[in-house]
Amino acid sequence: xxxxxxxxxxxxxxxxxxxxxxxxxxxxxxxxxxxxxxxxxxxxxxxxxxxxxxxxxxxxxxxxxxxxxxxxxxxxxxxxxxxxxxxxxxxxxxxxxxxxxxxxxxxxxxxxxxxxxxxxxxxxxxxxxxxxxxxxxxxxxxxxxxxxxxxxxxxxxxxxxxxxxxxxxxxxxxxxxxxxxxxxxxxxxxxxxxxxxxxxxxxxxxxxxxxxxxxxxxxxxxxxxxxxxxxxxxxxxxxxxxxxxxxxxxxxxxxxxxxx
Numbered sequence: 001x002x003x004x005x006x007x008x009x010x011x012x013x014x015x016x017x018x019x020x021x022x023x024x025x026x027x028x029x030x031x032x033x034x035x036x037x038x039x040x041x042x043x044x045x046x047x048x049x050x051x052x053x054x055x056x057x058x059x060x061x062x063x064x065x066x067x068x069x070x071x072x073x074x075x076x077x078x079x080x081x082x083x084x085x086x087x088x089x090x091x092x093x094x095x096x097x098x099x100x101x102x103x104x105x106x107x108x109x110x111x112x113x114x115x116x117x118x119x120x121x122x123x124x125x126x127x128x129x130x131x132x133x134x135x136x137x138x139x140x141x142x143x144x145x146x147x148x149x150x151x152x153x154x155x156x157x158x159x160x161x162x163x164x165x166x167x168x169x170x171x172x173x174x175x176x177x178x179x180x181x182x183x184x185x186x187x188x189x190x191x192x193x194x195x196x197x198x199x200x201x202x203x204x205x206x207x208x209x210x211x212x213x214x215x216x217x218x219x220x221x222x223x224x225x226x227x228x229x230x231x232x233x234x235x236x237x238x239x240x241x242x243x244x245x246x247x248x249x250x251x252x253x254x255x256x257x258x259x260x
Contacts, residue, residue: 033088036060039078042129047104049126052078054088054098055138066144067097067134068248069127071153075106085150090241094249097140099130108149108156111179123156124163131167146248147171150237151206155179158214161223165189170251172244174198175206175235178214187221194224196247198240200233 036055041048059065068091072081078100082088091098109120127147134140145167149157154176161171162182170193195218199211212227219225226247230238 034058034092035088037088042133044126044129045122047122047126049129050078050102051130052082052100052102054082054091054100056092056095056097058092059095059097062095063139064141065095065097065139066146066249067099067138067140068146068148069130070098070100071108071147071149071156072100072103072106073151073153074108074110076153077106078102081150081153085237085241086239087241090245094245096245097134097138099134101126101130103153103156108152109159109179110152110155112159112181114181120159120163124160127160127164128167142167143253144169144251145253146251148174148244148248149176150174151176151235154206154211158182158218161193161195161218162187162189165191165193167253168193169253170194170196170248172196172198172240172247173211173214174237174240174244175200175203175211176214177206177210178217183213183217187217189218189221189223191253192222192224193253194226194247194251196226196228196244198228198230198238198243200230200235200238202232203235205235 034057038053040053041050070081070087072078081100087098108123113119131145135142147157147160147168154173157171157173158176158178161168173195175198197211197215199208201208208229215225215227228243
């Protein structure tokens with residue numbers, strides 16, 4: 001038996017196929033990033049540490065580029081952070097190097113155990129090593145090294161600012177906190193780099209007052225700080241790309257060299 005398919009049915013099939021093709025093409029265009037993206041491993045104090053490097057094609061051979069270090073939330077990977085932040089596209093649009101750092105066991109320290117205060121040292125050494133790497137290998141501008149983090153990564157951004165401020169031109173803590181016990185005593189950071197704190201008013205995981213407490217601790221230490229409250233937003237990145245880059249791009253480390 002031969003089944004006859006009407007001309008109308010063929011037209012419907014063709015139309016559906018066209019729509020699917022357009023949707024796939026649109027998705028490909030949205031996902032395509034004009035950059036060299038690599039996943040690399042570096043040995044730091046006998047530990048293998050992973051990172052995801054994004055070098056926009058438009059600036060691949062340029063020197064003295066700004067670099068943004070991005071710190072993921074709890075149990076995330078660097079690829080997952082790239083997906084939910086879309087920072088790859090921001091890097092390509094504005095022409096900066098982008099480095100996603102991978103935390104140990106998919107995490108950054110939510111606090112510093114009093115019985116083991118050296119627990120954070122491997123992560124500090126990882127960051128410092130990566131700062132040297134992007135400057136030496138990719139000719140990044142050491143005066144324009146920035147740190148951004150979300151949630152647990154936001155907490156780690158405050159730790160790096162507290163402990164490694166001599167490397168940092170500016171940092172952003174998005175829905176993060178200052179891990180205990182760092183806020184119990186004056187921070188006494190070496191360089192008073194500017195900081196931006198972001199929090200959604202509907203965030204029930206890391207409440208605004210928790211992020212605000214981190215803001216206040218760095219303000220007491222002499223850092224120029226800003227707090228951005230996102231009305232009606234919950235916990236997460238919240239499409240903060242342009243807000244973050246508009247803040248970072250104006251900062252230079254040499255402008256914040258006040259050592260106490």
